[in-house]
Amino acid sequence: MQLAIEARGLRKAFGRTEVLAGLDLAVPAGSVFALLGPNGAGKTTTINILTTLVAPDSGTAAVMGRDLLREPAAVQQCIALTGQAAAVDEVLTARENLVMMGRLSGLARRDARLRATELIARFDLEQAADRRVATYSGGMRRRLDLALSLVVQVPVLFLDEPTTGLDTRSRQELWAVIRSLADAGTTIFLTTQYLEEADRLADRIAVLDRGRIAAEGTADELKSRVGGDVVELRDADGVLLRELPTDGSVHGLRAAIDELDRAALAGADGVQVTIRRPSLDDVFLAITADRPAAAAEASAPELIATN
Amino acid sequence: MTTLTAARAAAGPDAVAHRPRVRGFTAERVFITRSFIHTIRDVDTMMMAVLLPTMLMLMFTYIFGNAIDPSGGYVDYVVPGIILLCAGFGASTTAISVSRDMSTGIIDRFRTMPLRSGAVLTGHVAVSLVRNLIATAIVIGVALLVGFRPSATPLEWLAAFGMVALYILTITYLFAAIGLAAPSPEAASGYGFILLFLPYVSSAFVPVDTMPEWLQWVAENQPITPVIETIRALLMGTPVGDSAWWAVGWCAAIIAIAAAWGAWLFRRKSGRR
Numbered sequence: 001m002q003l004a005i006e007a008r009g010l011r012k013a014f015g016r017t018e019v020l021a022g023l024d025l026a027v028p029a030g031s032v033f034a035l036l037g038p039n040g041a042g043k044t045t046t047i048n049i050l051t052t053l054v055a056p057d058s059g060t061a062a063v064m065g066r067d068l069l070r071e072p073a074a075v076q077q078c079i080a081l082t083g084q085a086a087a088v089d090e091v092l093t094a095r096e097n098l099v100m101m102g103r104l105s106g107l108a109r110r111d112a113r114l115r116a117t118e119l120i121a122r123f124d125l126e127q128a129a130d131r132r133v134a135t136y137s138g139g140m141r142r143r144l145d146l147a148l149s150l151v152v153q154v155p156v157l158f159l160d161e162p163t164t165g166l167d168t169r170s171r172q173e174l175w176a177v178i179r180s181l182a183d184a185g186t187t188i189f190l191t192t193q194y195l196e197e198a199d200r201l202a203d204r205i206a207v208l209d210r211g212r213i214a215a216e217g218t219a220d221e222l223k224s225r226v227g228g229d230v231v232e233l234r235d236a237d238g239v240l241l242r243e244l245p246t247d248g249s250v251h252g253l254r255a256a257i258d259e260l261d262r263a264a265l266a267g268a269d270g271v272q273v274t275i276r277r278p279s280l281d282d283v284f285l286a287i288t289a290d291r292p293a294a295a296a297e298a299s300a301p302e303l304i305a306t307n
Numbered sequence: 308m309t310t311l312t313a314a315r316a317a318a319g320p321d322a323v324a325h326r327p328r329v330r331g332f333t334a335e336r337v338f339i340t341r342s343f344i345h346t347i348r349d350v351d352t353m354m355m356a357v358l359l360p361t362m363l364m365l366m367f368t369y370i371f372g373n374a375i376d377p378s379g380g381y382v383d384y385v386v387p388g389i390i391l392l393c394a395g396f397g398a399s400t401t402a403i404s405v406s407r408d409m410s411t412g413i414i415d416r417f418r419t420m421p422l423r424s425g426a427v428l429t430g431h432v433a434v435s436l437v438r439n440l441i442a443t444a445i446v447i448g449v450a451l452l453v454g455f456r457p458s459a460t461p462l463e464w465l466a467a468f469g470m471v472a473l474y475i476l477t478i479t480y481l482f483a484a485i486g487l488a489a490p491s492p493e494a495a496s497g498y499g500f501i502l503l504f505l506p507y508v509s510s511a512f513v514p515v516d517t518m519p520e521w522l523q524w525v526a527e528n529q530p531i532t533p534v535i536e537t538i539r540a541l542l543m544g545t546p547v548g549d550s551a552w553w554a555v556g557w558c559a560a561i562i563a564i565a566a567a568w569g570a571w572l573f574r575r576k577s578g579r580r
Contacts, residue, residue: 048415051415051419052418052419053415053418053419073328073421076326076419076420076421077325077326077327077328077421078325078326079419080326080419081415081416081419083412083415083416084412085411085412086411086412087411087412087413087415087416088413089341089413090411091344091345091348091349092341092344096344100337100340100341103329103333103337104329104333104334104337104417104420104422105326105327105329105420106326106327106328106329106330106333132348148416152325152326152327154325154326155325
């Protein structure tokens with residue numbers, strides 16, 4: 001298996017704050033890899049290191065087999081970054097942005113113009129192509145931002161929280177684009193705080209907690225790690241009262257129901273018990289459970305973590 | 308965009324390739340074009356660049372001029388000062404442009420590409436130079452209309468413009484570094500303000516020997532005075548003394564310091580917003 005991204009023991013501190021505490025990563029070429037974590041877990045720092053923006057304090061990393069510290073220029077030839085803040089020039093039009101990026105990516109003027117027209121059509125920006133970006137909506141900016149990363153189609157694409165702040169529709173559209181890029185063979189490394197996003201897009205997911213990878217695997221592998229089904233208790237209006245993860249055994253299930261009984265919640269009128277498969281939220285909270293702050297920051301549903 | 312167009316996008320013809328390194332001065336050319344477009348689309352800055360020189364020239368000639376020199380010769384004295392004052396104002400927008408670039412994500416995008424990302428700054432500096440040379444031409448044009456009568460030969464004109472260009476570069480580099488050091492575009496605009504007062508404490512508007520003694524020392528030993536004296540000598544034929552050497556020396560030293568400071572700040576701010 002060829003690795004597109006490989007990192008060993010990455011450490012980074014800003015002042016006294018340790019952001020990365022020995023991060024290991026192995027991202028197979030051609031896969032979509034999601035780095036999942038609450039705010040402040042070190043996601044953006046990881047991206048900044050892997051895209052040559054910041055040097056790690058220690059550790060090594062390589063992108064497409066090129067060492068980040070020894071051959072940064074070679075790494076830069078293989079990557080594109082769409083960061084958290086929309087990296088577009090607001091004074092220029094979408095077309096001017098794309099032509100500029102094309103020229104900076106080594107295209108001749110004519111080729112840069114052709115490529116710009118192509119990407120404008122592909123990202124549905126024709127109506128606004130010659131208007132200043134300052135007038136664009138958030139969704140249009142993100143599309144342009146992604147288009148700028150595709151002026152030259154590089155093997156590894158870094159997306160830092162690509163859909164944060166977007167409405168549902170724009171998010172779905174962006175997911176479709178990312179999925180299609182992955183199908184065309186681009187390795188995609190994305191960070192997200194949305195579990196659904198990781199579930200939908202990623203071949204492999206790593207949970208980043210306190211500067212380390214706390215768990216890694218496919219969505220199914222991670223879900224099976226938390227064990228069995230989750231018992232949910234809802235009132236007559238369907239509002240979730242409580243949910244308890246189980247270890248999947250009959251004994252565990254009974255223990256959970258007994259627990260709910262003891263809490264005197266199950267006796268009220270119209271209260272219903274359902275059993276469901278664990279979600280990534282459960283995984284995430286189970287993994288980061290010993291740190292309440294992390295659970296609070298991650299916009300996950302309220303639940304009782306037991307481990 | 309519908310999911311359908313997105314799916315169509317997937318099948319695009321682009322094969323996975325590598326981003327080639329940009330050759331020669333392409334990055335500089337691209338960034339100069341970018342800064343140029345920024346300048347002409349910034350209506351306020353353009354208005355200032357034209358109006359300020361005109362207003363200052365008229366104000367100093369007709370309002371202060373007769374009080375300072377009743378014989379009417381003040382316009383010949385004050386032109387170099389107005390040129391530097393305008394160049395200072397004009398160059399101060401560089402601090403804001405640079406700071407704005409640093410506070411958006413665009414600089415990080417350039418930095419992850421195989422090119423000299425510092426060329427972004429070159430773009431801002433080059434365009435500031437052109438914009439302020441135009442402002443200088445406007446000052447001289449208005450001055451000639453209100454009675455400025457220089458004695459310069461074509462060669463002296465050329466040398467005077469060379470001196471002005473060097474001054475513009477110096478103050479622009481300084482403003483660019485301030486833009487890098489400032490935490491926000493608003494702060495950048497505030498920090499740069501102090502530089503705009505330097506011409507007043509020099510021989511730009513009144514002879515240094517009319518100032519209190521302690522201020523004379525400051526005025527005589529600050530970089531603006533030799534620059535002013537050099538331009539005045541070239542345009543009006545006043546004695547130049549060693550002013551030209553001091554002027555060029557000061558400018559070269561300040562550019563070197565500002566460039567080193569700027570390069571350090573540029574590296575340090577990488578990936579941190």
